[in-house]
Amino acid sequence: MQMRRLSVRSDDESGETGIGNMILLIAMILVSALAAGLFLQTMSTLQQQAQETGELAMLDVSSGFGIVTATGDRDLDGDGNLSSSIERIRLTVKINPGSSPIDMENVVIQIKSENATAELTFGGTTEADADDDEFGADEIRDPENTWTATQHIVSSGALIQVWIDPADFSMYLSSSTTFEVRILPVHGSVCLLKTTTPSTYTSRYVDLR
Structure with a gap:
């Protein structure tokens, strides 16, 4: 008759197996915690970007001049001595209701006629500062x-x-x-102001609205 062999594990082997399982469990917990942290950080970043995008969209809708x-x-x-063309344009402007404050030093004014185009930036706070490309x-x-x-x-x-001198960039508004x-x-x-000057000029000042 063949005798059946019994496999007996020592206490040391059982202890090593338990320690290995514990290390594996701790590693899994650490990986899960790291993944959760990265997920929360990503969600926070996306939320902040969405909020900033929404704020910029609101600025684009509400901000501006009238x-x-x-x-x-x-x-x-x-x-x-009255010229046959307009030598200076005077605009009175205000910001739209609900608009955030606007820094005039960051504003660009574009002016275009049939024979000339110019892009102007802020030059100063006097009429004399309306010169060339400002x-x-x-x-x-x-x-x-x-x-x-x-x-x-x-x-x-x-x-x-706001003052603009069209003759400085060869724009003649007859x-x-x-x-x-x-x-x-x-x-x-x-x-946007789009207008046509009167068919005849009768006085120094011309209404352009």
Whole structure:
């Protein structure tokens, strides 16, 4: 008769198996914790990006300018000699309801007619600063005191006067001339004035609205 052999495991072997299982369990717990941490970090980053995108979208919708008045001046020197074309454009502008404050130093103004195009940046706070490829701007009303000598920010309730000299970039706005002005903030909608000058000029100042 063949005798059956019995396999007997020592206490040392059982202990080694238990330690191995424990190490494996700890490793699995650590991997799971690391994966959970990475998942939470990724979700937080995505949430922050979505929030920033939403805020920028709201700025693009609500922010921007509105033109209150637009006037042409045919006597830049004020000496009584009226030019046959508009020598200076004066715009009165304000920001739209719900718009965030806008820094005029970051604003670009594009002006286009049948024979000329220009892109202007902020040049200063006097009419004389409307020169070549720059526009001038200064506050008329500033209830929140955001327009100062060192910063030129348009806030809610403010009125700003903008000066553009079209002749500086060879744009001659004689009678019956169609042209357009676009005011572009960094974020927000484009403010557009598209108009045609009167068929005849009868006085120094010309209404362009």
